[in-house]
Amino acid sequence: MRIDILTLFPQMFEAPFRVGIFQRAIDRNLVRLNLHNIRDHTHDKHRTVDDYPYSGGPGMVLKPEPIFETVESIKSEIHHEDETGDLSIILLTPQGRLFSQQIARELSRHDHLILICGHYEGVDERVREHLVTDEISIGDYVLTGGEFPAMVVTDAVVRLLPGVLGSEASPLDESHANGLLEYPQYTRPKVFRGWPVPEVLLSGNHAQIARWRREQVIRRTLQRRPDLLDKTNLDPTEKQLVERLTSSPKKTRLNLDKESIK
Secondary structure (H helix, E strand, O other): EEEEEEOOOOOHHOOOHHHHHHHHHHHHOOEEEEEEEEEOOOOOOOOOOOEOOOOOOOOOOEEEEHHHHHHHHHHHHHHHOOOOOOOOEEEEEEEEEEHHHHHHHHOOOOOOEEEEEEEOOOEEEHHHHHHHEEEEOOOOOOOOOOOHHHHHHHHHHHHOOOOOOOOOOHHHHHOOOOOOOOOOOOOOOEOOOOOOHHHHHHOHHHHHHHHHHHHHHHHHHHHHHHHHHOOOOHHHHHHHHHHHHHHOOOHOOOHHOOOOOO
C-alpha cells in the first residue's frame, strides 16, 4: 500500500512512524509512506497557503490551489511510475463520516490512500466538491488540525495489512474487530497480589475457554458499550444471556461476570 499525506507540518509525523510495527512495515516494503508539505506547491515568496473567507468570518481558510497541485503532482508521479490501483483521496475533517474499525478495514483494501490534513477554519469548499473522494472524522471533538487524525487513520489501516502484525489472527479478536469489545487478557504470574487468573484459562479445555471468552465479550460490551450489541447478530443462547444480564438494574454493573450462558 502507498499512503501520501498532505500537511503543513510534516515534521509531526517523523517520530510516530519510525518506531515499532509501523517502521518494520516500511522496512519490509509492506507500506510506502510519503509526506508532502502543502507549502511546496505555492508560488509566492511568502508561501501562502491560507486566506480570509469570502463574506467575512473568523479565522483563515486553506486555499485550493496548493492542495490541488500537490495531489496532481502525486498522480503525475504515479502515472510516470506506471503504478495502478484503487486510489482514495481523503479529507480529515470534523464533518466527515465517523471513523471505525469497519472503515479502517475498508480502507486497507485500497492500494493507495491520499490523506489531506485540514487546518484553520477548514479548506476551500472546492476541494471537497472536486478533489476528495471521502471525508473522515475520528470523533465528535475539535483538534487544531488534521495531522493527529491522519496518524490515527494511518495506524489503524496499516496494522490490518497482510504481514504487518506477527500473527494474522491478531486483528481478528481485538475490540471492534467483530463489532464487540475484546475479552479480558491475562499472563504470568498465575497469582498476582492475591488476584488469580480465572481457572478456565488454565484448564487446557479449548472449548470451555472459547465459550468463556465469548461470554466475557458480551458482558464487557454490555457494561461499557451496550449500543454495539444492537448492531451485532447474536445467537439465541447469547441473546438469553443478554436478557438475563439486563433483567435487573443491579446486574448491569460489575457483578455481570457472575452470570454465564446456560
